[in-house]
Amino acid sequence: xxxxxxxxxxxxxxxxxxxxxxxxxxxxxxxxxxxxxxxxxxxxxxxxxxxxxxxxxxxxxxxxxxxxxxxxxxxxxxxxxxxxxxxxxxxxxxxxxxxxxxxxxxxxxxxxxxxxxxxxxxxxxxxxxxxxxxxxxxxxxxxxxxxxxxxxxxxxxxxxxxxxxxxxxxxxxxxxxxxxxxxxxxxxxxxxxxxxxxxxxxxxxxxxxxxxxxxxxxxxxxxxxxxxxxxxxxxxxxxxxxxxxxxxxxxxxxxxxxxxxxxxxxxxxxxxxxxxxxxxxxxxxxxxxxxxxxxxxxxxxxxxxxxxxxxxxxxxxxxxxxxxxxxxxxxxxxxxxxxxxxxxxxxxxxxxxxxxxxxxxxxxxxxxxxxxxxxxxxxxxxxx
Amino acid sequence: xxxxxxxxxxxxxxxxxxxxxxxxxxxxxxxxxxxxxxxxxxxxxxxxxxxxxxxxxxxxxxxxxxxxxxxxxxxxxxxxxxxxxxxxxxxxxxxxxxxxxxxxxxxxxxxxxxxxxxxxxxxxxxx
Numbered sequence: 001x002x003x004x005x006x007x008x009x010x011x012x013x014x015x016x017x018x019x020x021x022x023x024x025x026x027x028x029x030x031x032x033x034x035x036x037x038x039x040x041x042x043x044x045x046x047x048x049x050x051x052x053x054x055x056x057x058x059x060x061x062x063x064x065x066x067x068x069x070x071x072x073x074x075x076x077x078x079x080x081x082x083x084x085x086x087x088x089x090x091x092x093x094x095x096x097x098x099x100x101x102x103x104x105x106x107x108x109x110x111x112x113x114x115x116x117x118x119x120x121x122x123x124x125x126x127x128x129x130x131x132x133x134x135x136x137x138x139x140x141x142x143x144x145x146x147x148x149x150x151x152x153x154x155x156x157x158x159x160x161x162x163x164x165x166x167x168x169x170x171x172x173x174x175x176x177x178x179x180x181x182x183x184x185x186x187x188x189x190x191x192x193x194x195x196x197x198x199x200x201x202x203x204x205x206x207x208x209x210x211x212x213x214x215x216x217x218x219x220x221x222x223x224x225x226x227x228x229x230x231x232x233x234x235x236x237x238x239x240x241x242x243x244x245x246x247x248x249x250x251x252x253x254x255x256x257x258x259x260x261x262x263x264x265x266x267x268x269x270x271x272x273x274x275x276x277x278x279x280x281x282x283x284x285x286x287x288x289x290x291x292x293x294x295x296x297x298x299x300x301x302x303x304x305x306x307x308x309x310x311x312x313x314x315x316x317x318x319x320x321x322x323x324x325x326x327x328x329x330x331x332x333x334x335x336x337x338x339x340x341x342x343x344x345x346x347x348x349x350x351x352x353x354x355x356x357x358x359x360x361x362x363x364x365x366x367x368x369x370x371x372x373x374x375x376x377x378x379x380x381x382x383x384x
Numbered sequence: 385x386x387x388x389x390x391x392x393x394x395x396x397x398x399x400x401x402x403x404x405x406x407x408x409x410x411x412x413x414x415x416x417x418x419x420x421x422x423x424x425x426x427x428x429x430x431x432x433x434x435x436x437x438x439x440x441x442x443x444x445x446x447x448x449x450x451x452x453x454x455x456x457x458x459x460x461x462x463x464x465x466x467x468x469x470x471x472x473x474x475x476x477x478x479x480x481x482x483x484x485x486x487x488x489x490x491x492x493x494x495x496x497x498x499x500x501x502x503x504x505x506x507x508x509x510x511x
Contacts, residue, residue, distance in 0.1 A: 119454075119459065132422070133478065137466070138466040138479065140453065140455050140466075143449045146466075147468055150449055198449045198451050200487070243421075243427050245478075247447075247478050248427060248476065
């Protein structure tokens with residue numbers, strides 16, 4: 001396998017976009033290519049994700065994107081894996097570059113949902129679950145993670161403020177992130193005054209519906225002779241799958257796809273959780289951050305809540321988790337999320353994360369889940 | 385009972401079963417894995433010798449969340465509880481319990497059974 005780098009990265013501000021996903025995707029793609037010191041003509045392949053393109057009556061985004069970038073002849077395809085779509089695109093790019101099938105690959109994720117009403121957006125999000133066997137029986141997307149929270153808290157009791165602490169921490173990080181949807185801190189009082197969406201989740205346990213677009217350029221070390229930024233070395237790129245229906249899995253207090261992805265990624269990178277400096281994990285709901293930290297082996301089952309309450313996962317703690325603000329507060333434009341996590345690692349490792357910079361940036365892990373864990377990506381990066 | 389999965393029920397049969405016939409159809413593998421989810425092979429062992437079975441629809445709530453922001457089919461049902469039910473015969477199925485506003489009204493461990501109705505999805509009521 002060839003050594004594979006992330007050589008350029010860009011994102012727009014998550015939240016509400018006036019322009020279409022197509023336009024936003026092209027803008028961040030060009031910015032990522034520029035930042036890599038490359039030109040669009042260097043791109044051999046494009047992987048684009050836009051899971052809810054139907055919300056804009058648009059599919060087949062790849063050739064539209066490449067046409068806008070002046071490279072209509074470059075092959076492309078759309079990668080869909082629910083909320084892990086663009087990290088799945090990154091994995092495909094890794095396979096192409098590491099395997100020698102491409103020298104430079106563009107990976108882009110973009111989503112626009114803000115023009116939909118809450119009912120329509122909620123119904124779209126629920127399509128990532130099993131429609132006849134979960135959604136049609138009353139599950140919403142928050143409802144599914146809430147049932148995990150219900151079973152988890154029954155087996156491993158948490159004081160109610162523990163979930164609030166995850167939200168408060170991630171909002172504090174997002175308040176320092178110019179790319180974030182919610183650039184404001186929240187208090188425990190604000191959290192407790194927010195309405196119940198799906199018990200035990202209040203509004204502030206849930207990530208928002210965000211618009212956004214993010215792009216990275218993946219390239220072979222031997223192709224990029226003089227990187228213009230500090231590259232990220234891809235030490236592991238792992239994808240896993242699992243039974244979609246949560247109730248058909250052996251237990252309800254974690255995601256089997258995350259557990260397996262973590263094990264495989266640490267083995268591929270030759271590292272252990274103790275050697276990771278910071279991480280971006282899939283916190284679509286507050287409970288998901290705790291489950292991820294346990295599934296990935298950073299804490300034993302039942303211990304991530306206490307660690308969060310003790311501040312270990314805060315930006316200045318022992319193990320900064322979601323310094324970007326995470327899906328929870330940076331926002332979750334479904335298809336952009338996986339790549340946006342890598343943009344955060346890129347900015348942290350290049351020293352351009354500004355006020356939200358973490359202390360140590362030699363190694364990082366990103367964890368991105370498709371819906372309720374039917375698919376999962378874990379990537380480990382070393383500073384190049 | 386009886387019949388291989390290849391010759392077994394479809395997803396449409398499953399929906400028609402709970403909607404019109406008061407039946408909850410599922411699959412059972414000789415390894416013990418039991419599910420309502422439509423499959424051609426066992427997700428646990430890969431075996432293809434699945435029995436096409438009627439599930440009892442009786443069991444215990446093992447996970448529960450009260451929904452206040454529904455998707456479109458449940459617009460007129462909020463608040464309600466989305467539940468995971470552990471069946472006595474093995475396997476788990478999902479469904480909902482009407483009129484639950486407070487999760488304390490439906491604690492984990494509550495015994496419920498399938499209640500055929502004209503409403504969407506698989507509806508349960510307390511025993």
